[in-house]
Structure formats: structure tokens, C-alpha cells
Amino acid sequence: MKNTFINILLLVLLAGGSFSCKDDLIYSDLVRDNRPAVPVTFPGTTTYGFNPFILTSLAAGAPIQFTLSIPASSGRTIKEITKVVGGATGINVATLNAATAATAFNTAPIAGSGTTAVFTTTLAAFKTKYPSVATTPVALPNYTEIQFLFLVTLDDGTQIVPEPVRVRIVA
Numbered sequence: 001m002k003n004t005f006i007n008i009l010l011l012v013l014l015a016g017g018s019f020s021c022k023d024d025l026i027y028s029d030l031v032r033d034n035r036p037a038v039p040v041t042f043p044g045t046t047t048y049g050f051n052p053f054i055l056t057s058l059a060a061g062a063p064i065q066f067t068l069s070i071p072a073s074s075g076r077t078i079k080e081i082t083k084v085v086g087g088a089t090g091i092n093v094a095t096l097n098a099a100t101a102a103t104a105f106n107t108a109p110i111a112g113s114g115t116t117a118v119f120t121t122t123l124a125a126f127k128t129k130y131p132s133v134a135t136t137p138v139a140l141p142n143y144t145e146i147q148f149l150f151l152v153t154l155d156d157g158t159q160i161v162p163e164p165v166r167v168r169i170v171a
Helices: 002-020 093-098 123-129
Strands: 053-057 064-069 078-087 116-121 144-154 165-170
Touching: 053 064, 064 144, 078 093, 078 116, 093 144, 116 144
Parallel strands: 053 165
Antiparallel strands: 064 116, 078 144, 144 165
């Protein structure tokens, strides 16, 4: 009798619990995606389910170039890349927010052109700015990565921090 009473009580609690909360699909800031109204993409990059990246060779010394693009249908244009920070793959928005004119990668804003803006640098310039960040490929997986984070300002003054982008450096 006691087991039957406990089973009925658990069943009533389970049934009541399934109707007690309204799922209004509105979640707090801690559990929702933080997507900007105008998305910034990086044409010409590759991704395998993580941050977009480009490939460069340490021996070739080719320039590092990222094109930042927004949709033409957004009705906005890119005014400038206001701030750029670089570093190892552990940089984040706090690194970007704390960057000053002395610690940011760029010394002046980089002008946009319509719906695109282009950031170009070299590994040598990166090593000069961030000498403690490793740029020599490791034995396995035969590459190393560095990362950049941008603060983009649109023509209406809106500022967007797109996802970080990486440079995969091979020998």
C-alpha cells in the first residue's frame, strides 16, 4: 500500500510539473546567442566548425589578409575597423576592450569601403607587436595558430565585434 501511494504521488508530481512552467522561448542574456543585427563575415576563410581561419606559410612570408564583409541588404556600410588585437588563440572580447592605442595591433582606424573592409599585415609585423606569441609550427599537428579580433564601426555608429579569426601557420 505504501509503495502504491508513493508511486501515485510521484506520478501526480510528474504530471503537474510538466504543466507548471510556460516555455515562452525568452531566455536570459546568459543562455542566448548574442548575434548582431548586421552579421560580419570573412570571405575567403575556411572553417571546420570553429573560428574561421586562413593558411599561411612561415617560409613564404606572404601577407596576412582578412576581408570583413556585411550583407548589402543590411542597408549599412562599414565605416572603419576601429580596433584590432592579435595574440595567441586565447584572446577574447575582454582583450579587445582593454586594448589601448599602445597595445592594439592597429595604430589608427582602417577605413572601410562600402560593405567591406580589408585588414592586411605580415607575420613579421605580428612578431614585432607580440614577440611572446609563438609563430613557429609545432611538430604535431604541423602548424600553429595566431588569432585576431576586430571592433568594426558601421556608418550609423553601431559597433560590432565579430567572431575571432585565426591564421594557421605552416612551415
